[in-house]
Amino acid sequence: MNTQRIESKNRLPEKMHFWPRLLFCxxxxxxxxxxxxxxxxxxxxxxPEWFVNxxxxxxxxxxxxSCEKCHGDMKQSGKMHPDSENPSFLxxxxxxxxxxxxxxxxxxxxxxxxxxxxxxxxxxxxxSDPVSTKKLPDNKKAPTCGNCHSSHYVKGxxxxxxxxxxxxxxxxxxxxxxxxxxxxxxxGKAAVNLGNKKAAFCTDCHGAHHCLSLKDKxxxxxxxxxxxxxxxASFAQVVIHPTIQDSPEKDQQKKAHITLIRVVTILMSILxxxxxxxxxxxxxxxxxxxxxxxxxxxK
Amino acid sequence: xxxxxxKSPETFVRFSPLQRLLHLVVMIGFTGLAVTGFxxxxxxxxxxQGFAWLVGGAxxxxxxxxxxxxxxxxxxxxxxxxxxxxxxxxxGNITGPQSLFPRVRDVKDMxxxxxxxxxxxxxxxxxxxxxxxxxxxxxxxxxxxxxGLTGLFLWFPVFFTSFLPGYFINLAQVLHLYEAILAVALxxxxxxxxxxxxxxxxxxxxxxxxxKTTRERMIHEHPGELETIET
Numbered sequence: 001m002n003t004q005r006i007e008s009k010n011r012l013p014e015k016m017h018f019w020p021r022l023l024f025c026x027x028x029x030x031x032x033x034x035x036x037x038x039x040x041x042x043x044x045x046x047x048p049e050w051f052v053n054x055x056x057x058x059x060x061x062x063x064x065x066s067c068e069k070c071h072g073d074m075k076q077s078g079k080m081h082p083d084s085e086n087p088s089f090l091x092x093x094x095x096x097x098x099x100x101x102x103x104x105x106x107x108x109x110x111x112x113x114x115x116x117x118x119x120x121x122x123x124x125x126x127x128s129d130p131v132s133t134k135k136l137p138d139n140k141k142a143p144t145c146g147n148c149h150s151s152h153y154v155k156g157x158x159x160x161x162x163x164x165x166x167x168x169x170x171x172x173x174x175x176x177x178x179x180x181x182x183x184x185x186x187x188g189k190a191a192v193n194l195g196n197k198k199a200a201f202c203t204d205c206h207g208a209h210h211c212l213s214l215k216d217k218x219x220x221x222x223x224x225x226x227x228x229x230x231x232x233a234s235f236a237q238v239v240i241h242p243t244i245q246d247s248p249e250k251d252q253q254k255k256a257h258i259t260l261i262r263v264v265t266i267l268m269s270i271l272x273x274x275x276x277x278x279x280x281x282x283x284x285x286x287x288x289x290x291x292x293x294x295x296x297x298x299k
Numbered sequence: 300x301x302x303x304x305x306k307s308p309e310t311f312v313r314f315s316p317l318q319r320l321l322h323l324v325v326m327i328g329f330t331g332l333a334v335t336g337f338x339x340x341x342x343x344x345x346x347x348q349g350f351a352w353l354v355g356g357a358x359x360x361x362x363x364x365x366x367x368x369x370x371x372x373x374x375x376x377x378x379x380x381x382x383x384x385x386x387x388x389x390x391g392n393i394t395g396p397q398s399l400f401p402r403v404r405d406v407k408d409m410x411x412x413x414x415x416x417x418x419x420x421x422x423x424x425x426x427x428x429x430x431x432x433x434x435x436x437x438x439x440x441x442x443x444x445x446x447g448l449t450g451l452f453l454w455f456p457v458f459f460t461s462f463l464p465g466y467f468i469n470l471a472q473v474l475h476l477y478e479a480i481l482a483v484a485l486x487x488x489x490x491x492x493x494x495x496x497x498x499x500x501x502x503x504x505x506x507x508x509x510x511k512t513t514r515e516r517m518i519h520e521h522p523g524e525l526e527t528i529e530t
Contacts, residue, residue: 189357231457
């Protein structure tokens with residue numbers, strides 16, 4: 001389970017749109033089968049483990065801190081060493097039990113935004129129902145600070161594009177369909193693949209720490225308007241993530257649009273395959289006939 | 300009737316200077332559109348990222364794509380204006396047997412030509428434009444207009460969604476992509492193969508660049524047209 005999670009953390013989600021890729025491949029050359037270097041260029045999270053790698057820690061943004069600054073010391077009231085006889089010894093998920101209020105002392109605005117945001121609301125809901133939360137897989141649980149940010153190894157002074165590329169992996173751990181559709185969208189292609197720092201990354205629309213779902217139409221329009229100031233309500237209805245994963249049942253409109261987009265995609269694929277197939281065959285047989293005649297003449 | 304008059308010319312004009320110029324500009328514009336467009340669509344590939352780096356990033360890629368789109372569509376407009384001029388002022392025939400207008404005969408020609416590929420029948424006596432030339436031309440002409448329209452949707456999404464629903468932009472995106480794959484497959488593979496790289500014409504059919512063709516080629520490739528000229 002844990003290894004699975006590490007695996008999925010290290011990889012960008014697979015592309016959703018397979019047909020254009022296959023058609024392009026069949027039409028021209030198998031260049032698309034060459035390994036994609038965006039995936040390799042993004043450094044994965046260090047896998048979580050019990051021991052802190054002090055070499056990496058020293059190079060991180062928190063590298064100058066002493067351990068006690070974030071973890072307190074054993075003399076603090078109510079603190080004791082973990083009980084090795086306790087069955088839950090060493091199985092407690094540190095990422096979910098750390099007291100993240102300690103982050104607030106340095107990152108106050110971010111912490112406050114988090115508390116107002118969708119992730120904190122989901123966390124509160126989970127805490128009110130701990131039994132069913134326990135059954136959830138790790139990537140379905142509401143995230144704490146530590147789920148998205150690596151406190152020991154987080155790098156400082158990264159460029160906007162470097163942060164953005166990391167962000168797609170981090171957000172994609174729990175929202176794989178959204179990450180895949182984003183990467184298939186102009187925003188994702190320009191920002192992640194081509195490193196255009198003017199293009200939008202996840203948090204540019206959804207807000208860092210607020211993490212809004214943008215299912216609210218006014219919120220969505222406000223997000224669009226940050227870059228497209230003349231945007232109208234129907235501009236905000238352009239489907240950015242054509243996936244029905246996580247979309248509420250009542251959003252029939254979006255579902256209908258996605259179905260329409262898929263139907264048109266299938267029809268266009270059939271058209272391309274038929275026309276290209278016919279003319280490729282036509283040209284190939286013609287070429288054989290002319291070669292045959294040329295060779296016969298030279299005999 | 301003197302022998303001088305009776306003697307037919309050895310070279311024939313196949314394309315006017317305007318047609319040659321338009322072909323040249325469209326050739327450059329279309330290639331530019333294909334390369335810049337596919338570099339964005341397949342931007343997770345090394346070759347696309349290499350090309351994007353070469354032209355200076357995604358913003359330049361977008362700028363170049365629009366530049367090539369404007370010059371290519373400019374050719375379509377010039378061509379439409381010329382078509383009207385040819386029909387209305389020069390009183391030319393744009394639907395006759397020697398024109399690019401599709402006719403029932405083209406379907407028959409196609410089946411006969413395919414019969415020839417398998418050694419069953421003779422090459423049809425083609426007129427000025429063969430069925431594949433007509434398809435090449437008409438598919439591109441139609442494609443340029445639909446690509447132009449869907450391209451405008453993607454260029455000015457804010458304007459178009461001020462009176463159309465948002466999913467039109469998504470549909471434009473799908474149509475633009477698949478038509479691009481179709482157009483590039485037909486032009487870069489089928490057109491270049493059948494027009495230039497066939498053993499008959501290899502390595503290049505120069506008539507679209509020089510505008511001229513020879514009597515020998517006319518007899519072989521367009522006997523129907525030669526007959527009409529000489530009677």
